[in-house]
Amino acid sequence: MTRRTSFVCAVAVWMSLTSSTWAAEPSRRPDVIFVPTPQNVVEKMLELAKMTKDDVLYDLGCGDGRIPVTAAKKYGCKAFGFDIDPNRVRESIENVQKNDVEKRVTIQEKDIFKLDLSDANVVTLYLLPDLNVKLIPQLEKLKPGSRIVSHDFAMKGVEPDQVVTIKGEEKNPRNHKIYLWTTPLKKESGAEARRPDVIYVPTPPHVVEKMLELAKVTKNDLVYDLGCGDGRIPVTAAKKYGCKACGFDVDPKRIEESLANVQANGVGKLVSIHQKDIFKLDLSDANVVTLYLLPGLNVKLIPQLEELKPGSRIVSHDFDMKGVIPDQVVTIKAENDSNMDHRIYLWTIPLKKESDGEARQPDVIYVPTPQIVVDKMLELAQVAQKDVVYDLGCGDARIPVTAAKKYGCKAFGYDIDPQRIRESQENVETNGVGNLVTIEQKDIFTLDLSGADVVTLYLLPSLNVKLIPQLDKLKPGSRIVSHDFDMKGVTPEQVVTVEEGGGLTHTVYLWTTPLKKE
Numbered sequence: 001m002t003r004r005t006s007f008v009c010a011v012a013v014w015m016s017l018t019s020s021t022w023a024a025e026p027s028r029r030p031d032v033i034f035v036p037t038p039q040n041v042v043e044k045m046l047e048l049a050k051m052t053k054d055d056v057l058y059d060l061g062c063g064d065g066r067i068p069v070t071a072a073k074k075y076g077c078k079a080f081g082f083d084i085d086p087n088r089v090r091e092s093i094e095n096v097q098k099n100d101v102e103k104r105v106t107i108q109e110k111d112i113f114k115l116d117l118s119d120a121n122v123v124t125l126y127l128l129p130d131l132n133v134k135l136i137p138q139l140e141k142l143k144p145g146s147r148i149v150s151h152d153f154a155m156k157g158v159e160p161d162q163v164v165t166i167k168g169e170e171k172n173p174r175n176h177k178i179y180l181w182t183t184p185l186k187k188e189s190g191a192e193a194r195r196p197d198v199i200y201v202p203t204p205p206h207v208v209e210k211m212l213e214l215a216k217v218t219k220n221d222l223v224y225d226l227g228c229g230d231g232r233i234p235v236t237a238a239k240k241y242g243c244k245a246c247g248f249d250v251d252p253k254r255i256e257e258s259l260a261n262v263q264a265n266g267v268g269k270l271v272s273i274h275q276k277d278i279f280k281l282d283l284s285d286a287n288v289v290t291l292y293l294l295p296g297l298n299v300k301l302i303p304q305l306e307e308l309k310p311g312s313r314i315v316s317h318d319f320d321m322k323g324v325i326p327d328q329v330v331t332i333k334a335e336n337d338s339n340m341d342h343r344i345y346l347w348t349i350p351l352k353k354e355s356d357g358e359a360r361q362p363d364v365i366y367v368p369t370p371q372i373v374v375d376k377m378l379e380l381a382q383v384a385q386k387d388v389v390y391d392l393g394c395g396d397a398r399i400p401v402t403a404a405k406k407y408g409c410k411a412f413g414y415d416i417d418p419q420r421i422r423e424s425q426e427n428v429e430t431n432g433v434g435n436l437v438t439i440e441q442k443d444i445f446t447l448d449l450s451g452a453d454v455v456t457l458y459l460l461p462s463l464n465v466k467l468i469p470q471l472d473k474l475k476p477g478s479r480i481v482s483h484d485f486d487m488k489g490v491t492p493e494q495v496v497t498v499e500e501g502g503g504l505t506h507t508v509y510l511w512t513t514p515l516k517k518e
Contacts, residue, residue: 030085033365034063036504037126037151041176042070044166048180049122049147051075058082058120060112060127060135064503065092065105067124072104080120082110086461087484087507117142126151129197133157140185148181152199155179159186174201196251200229203292203317207342208236210332214346215288215313217241224248224286226278226293226301231258231271233290238270246286248276283308292317299323305351312349320345320419325352329422354418362417366395369458369483373506374402376498380510381454381479383407390414390452392444392459392467397424397437399456404436412452414442449474458483465489472515480511491516 037045045067051057053076059067062081071079081092092107117123117138125132125148132155139148154160162180177199203211211233217223219242225233228247237245247258258273279300283289284307291298291314298321305314320326320343328346369377377399383389385408391399394413403411413424424439449455449470457464457480464487471480486492486509494510 030061030083030088031131032061032127033367034085034088035126036063037066038176039066039070041151041166041178042067043074044164045124045149045151045178046071046074046122048162048164048178049124049149051077051122053077055121056080056119057122057124058115058117059124060115061125062092062107063088063126065095065107068092068105068107069095069099069101071122072101073099077104079105081105081107082112082115083107084109084111091505113138121146123148124151125149125153127153129153129156136185139181139183142183144183146183148183150179152177153179154196155181157187161186196227196249196254197297198227198293200251200254201292202229203232204334204342205232205236207317207332207344208233209240210330211290211315211317211344212237212240212288214328214330214344215290215315217243217288219243221287222246222285223288223290224281224283225290226281227291228258228273229254229292231261231273234258234271234273235261235265235267237288238267239265243270245271247271247273248278248281249273250275250277279304287312289314290317291315291319293319295319295322302351305347305349308349310349314347314349316345316347318343321347323354325354325418327352362393362415362420363463364393364459366417366420367458368395369398370500370506371398371402372500373483373498373508374399375406376496377456377481377483377508378403378406378454380494380496380508381456381481383409383454385409387453388412388451389454389456390447390449391456392447393457394424394439395420395458397427397439400424400437400439401427401431401433403454404433405431409436411437413437413439414444414447415439416441416443445470453478455480456483457481457485459485461485461488468515471511471513474513476513478513480513482509483507485509487511489518491518 051071055077057071057077057079059081062068062083065081068079068081071077083089086109089107089109096102096105096107118141132150132153158181160179161182164178166176217237221243223237223243223245225247228234228249231247234245234247237243249255252275255273255275262268262271283304298316298319324347326345327348330344332342334341383403387409389403389409389411391413394400394415397413400411400413403409415421418441421439421441428434428437428439450473464482464485484507490511492509493512496508498506498508500506
């Protein structure tokens with residue numbers, strides 16, 4: 001899963017398509033990271049909704065406006081895009097202007113959970129399952145026969161009229177699901193209707209093998225796979241190690257696939273598959289537990305995992321477990337040309353909890369800065385060998401590492417997330433810049449920044465503003481560079497746009513001390 005994925009006023013602001021003013025700080029943090037919907041998925045969503053020129057489309061969380069623009073161009077209908085993030089609103093307005101659909105498309109900066117949706121005939125979504133559910137009271141006020149279409153995520157408790165799968169584009173070949181509901185919404189009944197907590201994405205076979213190897217599985221172990229998908233982990237464990245294995249999934253379709261896989265591989269004596277809610281399971285019989293869920297779900301499982309016998313192993317594909325220190329983290333290369341490395345996390349019982357200071361929740365979701373943007377940020381800051389660079393919220397340390405390798409300067413990376421610190425230290429070691437780069441787990445809002453000549457940021461507008469008292473103490477002539485987000489109340493020296501490719505653009509802001517207050 002590739003992800004790209006970080007995230008004005010109390011009253012919603014009408015964003016005129018010709019307005020020269022810009023409110024740069026969102027009223028609250030966006031609920032999701034912006035990940036563009038592939039164009040072929042956009043087209044299928046609108047086709048599934050049976051759009052006509054008489055419809056009015058509302059796109060909730062419009063991103064770069066591609067859904068409203070496509071609807072207007074292809075069907076000649078009116079369309080509205082709503083987003084709480086001013087950067088997305090700006091991109092949407094530019095897209096509307098570029099495609100010459102200003103007469104049919106309106107973009108507004110709004111909190112989607114406060115909108116009256118009753119004027120819409122079609123509502124499009126690319127949010128998360130819990131956000132879809134949160135919208136139900138508003139969606140229930142749509143006129144009968146209105147259509148709601150969601151990319152990738154279902155709406156727990158509401159039965160879709162149709163679910164279709166569409167292949168991704170060449171650059172991102174994964175399959176996508178599209179859900180269609182028609183009003184009045186058909187509510188599900190009974191426990192059996194509970195929706196899966198995650199979209200099913202198969203773990204590649206070589207990652208399965210590495211997970212079991214890292215867990216040191218033996219024929220005497222009992223493996224529990226939570227969210228077993230097509231049963232490939234229990235089947236592999238049984239075939240390769242001769243151990244017993246159980247697969248659990250709440251989705252009956254996955255259960256069918258798993259049972260078919262067990263039968264095809266002749267491991268019915270060793271592998272059992274059960275349709276169960278994994279959050280209600282007693283895990284105490286297992287020696288090994290395998291996961292490919294989401295970080296929040298891993299955390300939700302902690303009370304059950306703590307009942308495992310001492311020495312039991314927990315292995316997770318791609319996602320860690322906040323508040324618990326892994327025994328080992330390994331990276332395994334993708335087998336195809338997707339350039340997607342996979343991470344595997346190993347924990348052993350009893351779980352090693354992080355201290356309160358280490359476990360403080362990060363202020364932003366980690367989204368890596370593309371390398372082309374990193375290079376532009378350092379170039380815009382005119383970094384030299386004599387400079388000292390401080391990267392606040394260093395992620396995997398690509399900015400300090402690049403600064404050290406390219407300019408030979410000293411660089412410091414600070415992050416509050418222990419997982420990011422581990423990744424940063426690995427990156428420093430891999431690139432052989434340990435003599436120039438220092439990584440520290442720190443709260444950036446308690447740092448003394450006076451030793452820096454250059455400060456780099458990829459936070460949120462409100463966090464940039466929060467840093468102003470610290471940034472004011474930098475030496476005169478120090479440079480501050482921010483990816484995508486500006487600093488309300490402070491005038492930048494320069495603002496540049498960086499093209500990433502595939503139609504994606506990034507904004508880089510430069511300020512020089514003393515800061516010029518607006």
